[in-house]
Amino acid sequence: MFMIYIMALAISLLAIGIAGVVSSRNFVIIILSTELIIAGSILAAVSFFSASTAINGSFGILIISLWVIAGVEIIMLVAFYISMKQQVGYFNVNKLNRGKG
């Protein structure tokens, strides 16, 4: 029963993050939403694998991969943010095509 609450929390974070990406136009909020998605997926992975008795918790490589993806994604998105700020001056992703060329 306890695991269902944790899984529900992970799925809620995932759903809120995806909904945030879909419904936001501000680029910074989209960055924060993707981080929320990653937090939800890390929690889901840990709760799944810690519930399984056959594994003995040897899932470090998966979690470290998820952390690396989160870190690299943030670095690249911040670089893209700076580029967008320089070329376009605003962060509405619906108007990204104005920054081309």
Place this chain on the structure above:
Amino acid sequence: MISANSIISILFAISAIASALAIYLSENVFKSAIALAATFTIVSLVLLLLNQPVVAVLQLLIIVGGLSTYLVVAVASESKKYTWPTDLRLLAATAIILFISLMYLMLPSLSSTSVSNQSIYAEFLQTLQAYAVTIYFAIVLMFAAAIGSMIVIKSALNKNPM
């Protein structure tokens, strides 16, 4: 009767969801980044509740200490105005539909503790460990791409400062 662990996990879940929603309800981006850091902190407490102290400490160090600070300093501190607010009705509708559909898909596998499920997890982890070197190189490549993107942006800024 509900156990103490269940009550604590419900409290953590409510506070994590509240702080996640505060990202979209905040007045400016800086407060949104702080709300995200609070969500990460509560997630690390939940990991502690799952008897994974190492993962919890690393989550706190890497995500909360490193990435949230980087986000706050690099992005959120510059953006004072919240120019394009989130469509809250679309957010609520999408989140509820996704939550219901994902819970509907996941509940059967959560309620069963069958041997087949556990063997699938074990097999998945064994495959992951077999490809550990490949994953390691992929991680190095990803970091190289990230550092390269920062160098490109820096050179672009030097040519044409903001």
